[in-house]
Amino acid sequence: MVERKEYLQRLLDWKDEQVIKVVTGIRRCGKSTLLGQYQNHLLANGVTEEQIISINFEELEYEHLLDYRALYQYIKERLCSGKMTYIFLDEIQKVPAFEKAVDSLYVKGNTDLYITGSNAYLLSGALATFLTGRYVEISMLPLSFREYCEIAGRSPDQAFAGYLQNGGMPYIAAMDRTQEKVETYLEGIYNTVIVKDIEDRQSRKESDPEKRKVRDIALLKTIARYLASVIGSPVSVKSVTDYLTSGGRKISPNTVNDYMEALTESFVFYPAERFDIVGKQLLKANRKWYMVDLGLRSHILPRKNYDLGFSIENVVYFELLRRGYQVSIGKYAAAEVNFVAQRQGVLTYFQVTADMTAEETFERELRPLRSIRDNYEKIVLTLDRFTVGNYEGIQVVNVLDWLTDYAPHR
Numbered sequence: 001m002v003e004r005k006e007y008l009q010r011l012l013d014w015k016d017e018q019v020i021k022v023v024t025g026i027r028r029c030g031k032s033t034l035l036g037q038y039q040n041h042l043l044a045n046g047v048t049e050e051q052i053i054s055i056n057f058e059e060l061e062y063e064h065l066l067d068y069r070a071l072y073q074y075i076k077e078r079l080c081s082g083k084m085t086y087i088f089l090d091e092i093q094k095v096p097a098f099e100k101a102v103d104s105l106y107v108k109g110n111t112d113l114y115i116t117g118s119n120a121y122l123l124s125g126a127l128a129t130f131l132t133g134r135y136v137e138i139s140m141l142p143l144s145f146r147e148y149c150e151i152a153g154r155s156p157d158q159a160f161a162g163y164l165q166n167g168g169m170p171y172i173a174a175m176d177r178t179q180e181k182v183e184t185y186l187e188g189i190y191n192t193v194i195v196k197d198i199e200d201r202q203s204r205k206e207s208d209p210e211k212r213k214v215r216d217i218a219l220l221k222t223i224a225r226y227l228a229s230v231i232g233s234p235v236s237v238k239s240v241t242d243y244l245t246s247g248g249r250k251i252s253p254n255t256v257n258d259y260m261e262a263l264t265e266s267f268v269f270y271p272a273e274r275f276d277i278v279g280k281q282l283l284k285a286n287r288k289w290y291m292v293d294l295g296l297r298s299h300i301l302p303r304k305n306y307d308l309g310f311s312i313e314n315v316v317y318f319e320l321l322r323r324g325y326q327v328s329i330g331k332y333a334a335a336e337v338n339f340v341a342q343r344q345g346v347l348t349y350f351q352v353t354a355d356m357t358a359e360e361t362f363e364r365e366l367r368p369l370r371s372i373r374d375n376y377e378k379i380v381l382t383l384d385r386f387t388v389g390n391y392e393g394i395q396v397v398n399v400l401d402w403l404t405d406y407a408p409h410r
Helices: 005-013 031-044 060-065 068-076 098-106 120-130 145-152 156-166 170-174 179-204 217-229 237-246 253-265 294-300 308-322 359-371 399-404
Strands: 020-024 052-056 085-090 111-117 135-139 269-276 281-291 326-332 335-343 346-353 377-382 389-391 394-398
Touching (some): 031 052, 060 068, 085 098, 098 111, 098 120, 145 156, 145 399, 156 399, 179 294, 217 237, 217 253, 217 281, 269 308, 326 359, 346 359, 359 377, 377 399
Parallel strands (some): 085 111, 377 394
Antiparallel strands (some): 269 281
8 A cells, every 4th residue: 555644644643633534535546545544553553443433435335324323323332432432434425414423423522533535515515514613624635746756666757757647646656557557547537536426416416406417427528628628727617618619519607617616526626716916815717727637637638739838837736735835826917927825824936837948938937936026935846957046036946856855844
């Protein structure tokens, strides 16, 4: 198993705290494995097997617990009197009204609850309304490039092309792979996310007719392909609607919005808002969308011209999220900064480019950063090593060095 050390440490940081630990993320990014590793750690450090209750709702033997009352009764009968009981509920969204059982277990005392799910609506929506202030969310992503290099046993220069092409799903990085195996595995993940998770989402929204619109899987895949093809470019509901209309399909913006929402709730795409650097406020129009795994992107897009710069930009976006930043797209007058990363009130500006060796490119990438008059850190990330240095306070850093030279923020 691939050990996800940073996520494991986050769980350990919250051990025995009276909050529900919610691990979210796209399917097959390692959530179940993480829970298993954490349970092994508990067993190795004095916790007995009787103190651990672990249920994976994707396993058939737990089908009788898909009723929240049966689930609650099952766990209640197995609580350890006078000792902490560690409760793990994997893919909890399969249990209708699961939050009622979770809340009842939470208030019992001597319970430490860990739940996972593959849909943001099912978890954060239900928890936000029913368990306000009682949970902490740990958002899990596929492997970082640093983790990928460690598992693949290759240097960053050797591994980067494979990471961009095949992505960071843990099983792919660890398996003895051929391209055919990779494609087959990614197809299974993609179809499961698009079909199964959307069905789960629908079943939870039955009471809201306005949210029961995502039924055309072919349309959903078309929108996903379009969003994957325009990574790094501003996108609006209108622009997606216009694209579909130009292909001869009549569709309303409201329907397109619901389908785009479904793709974000299943953690396939992550939207980044635009940020007015002068006014220090978010702008709602024309967000950019990034795909959670470049392997999935390679799988669904036809083989055309390879957009190296946008692929690197996608990698940097998710690495900033892993490092605990709030990430937006910077707007400064008519200029744009790829990312404004904010953490604990401190901003860092990032430009991302594949190559800076051409003078024209060098000037274009530095120009927006030079125009910003505050004293926050400004960084350009590039794949080339010839332009690395400090230019009037603007750091030009090799992106592979930046991706791999990082100590987890604690």
